[in-house]
Amino acid sequence: MTVEIKVPILPESVAEATVATWHKQVGDSVSIDENLVDIETEKVVLEVPSTVNGTIKEIRAEEGATVGEQDIIAIIEEGASASKPAAAPQIEASATQAPTEEHASDDSDKLSPAVRKMVADNNLDAASIKGTGKNGRILKEDVQNHINASKTAAKSDGPAKEVKTAQAGERTERRVPMTRLRSTIARRLKEAQDTQAMLTTFNDVNLQAVIDIRKQYKELFEKKHGTRLGFMSFFVKAAIEALKRFPAVNASIDGNDIVYHDYYDVGIAASSPRGLVVPVLRDVDQMNFAGVEKSIGEYGQKAKEGKLTMEDLVGGTFTVSNGGVFGSMLSTPIVNPPQSAILGMHRIEERPVAENGEVVIRPMMYLALTYDHRIIDGKESVLFLRTIKECLEDPARLLLEL
Structure with missing residues (x-):
């Protein structure tokens, strides 16, 4: 049985909000009342808890997305978390195998739908992307960082430069969107x-x-x-x-x-x-x-x-x-x-x-x-x-x- 996770009722005079931070990813187990995501309004940050025990099946609103009251932002498979530990030995075993085509296929199966689409759209090899999520899971941020690093390497004279690698005397800039507040x-x-x-x-x-x-x-x-x-x-x-x-x-x-x-x-x-x-x-x-x-x-x-x-x-x-x-x-x-x-x-x-x-x-x-x-x-x-x-x-x- 699937359960929809919706944006909570927003305070009076607040029409929309921004998805600030996801604390869970697709495939992660969640418990009832566990905070899934922070929703930022123009005044406060609202926590959106899980209403059931289960597993995140789908995330419909990524970080930075603008959402309205009662919008569906995630789907949870109720009770599915109980079966997740059983798959752990198989993942552990595959981690010790050589990087064959079959292994690469297993890695792609562990990608969330959003990440898999992002990898396909940019014609990337998932095996070349270092995952920073739980158990080495590849997150959207990992894919974006991989893309940015590739662009920087291809255009050494381009405007996108990491501040931490800037040499003395270089004039760097960072563009950061304003928070809703x-x-x-x-x-x-x-x-x-x-x-x-x-x-x-x-x-x-x-x-x-x-x-x-x-x-x-x-x-x-x-x-x-x-x-x-x-x-x-x-x-x-x-x-x-x-x-x-x-x-x-x-x-x-x-x-x-x-x-x-x-x-x-x-x-x-x-x-x-x-x-x-x-x-x-x-x-x-x-x-x-x-x-x-x-x-x-x-x-x-x-x-x-x-x-x-x-x-x-x-x-x-x-x-x-x-x-x-x-x-x-x-x-x-x-x-x-x-x-x-x-x-x-x-x-x-x-x-x-x-x-x-x-x-x-x-x-x-x-x-x-x-x-x-x-x-x-x-x-x-x-x-x-x-x-x-x-x-x-x-x-x-x-x-x-x-």
Whole structure:
């Protein structure tokens, strides 16, 4: 009995996906719930597990192929995996035989349909191709590498050169297709620039009070709550206080309407191996400092492991981006549409400042607020940043909501 493996239901607003990586090849045994392939959407990578025990009979969508929701990407022969071990002795025995015509025929029988077609189309000898798959199985990548190597040998002056064999002084280039996520990031950022009247205002903040609180309570905080006390929770809570005072910063434009959100879902821009992602903290106004820190830590770990789900990324009414972790001193972040503003944090740097008529050294940070000038006035943006500054320089305001 054969079972069809289909692309899972895609998240709302996602029309198609890309086959990223096959973890199994034709002829491989699979177990129920074992991950067969990674499907990359414009936001997350989805794992497609096997629904039965069996053997991969056919792969219909190779790596790099564009697929839609519920498209058939593979066929599994249910229960066929039980018979596969019996064939192992014959393969092992044939490996010790001399390379006769009969042996070459056995090798071709071990090729997947896609690989066999690729070999035939390019008039290649399968025996001359080194397989890197399981038990020496020849994969499509092996055939392509063989073809590329042959072309390079035939045209020593051609443009295709392996970077690792390039001699000193040679100018090499590599052309790599954008991932679906990177392509989506590029498109959305450009759309934001084209559709919003973006403007950035700046301020700086003295973080001495926050640093003193962290130093005094970080051990007790971690012992009680099981998470470290970072800077992000202070900034997020200060941003919530400012958003309450200036609702337009938490709003968005829908056609000719301004949509004011009476809830506070804050996106935290984070770097991942696949690119920039913005997981969203829901109802942050109802969280305490420990809840904010735990949520940010969990999202950061999921981003590193590539386990963020679509539910983690959708929505958001405001975004906080911390370029300071990479050493940025000043920047103008781009708004994440349909939101209307984004707060940019930067590195903490000791600088001389004037206090009570004296020059002192304080840990200072530049803050940047990029906003959509269509619905947020300059006065609101300046007062918004000043509110954050006041809350951070006198953290008691956060507790007293002053």
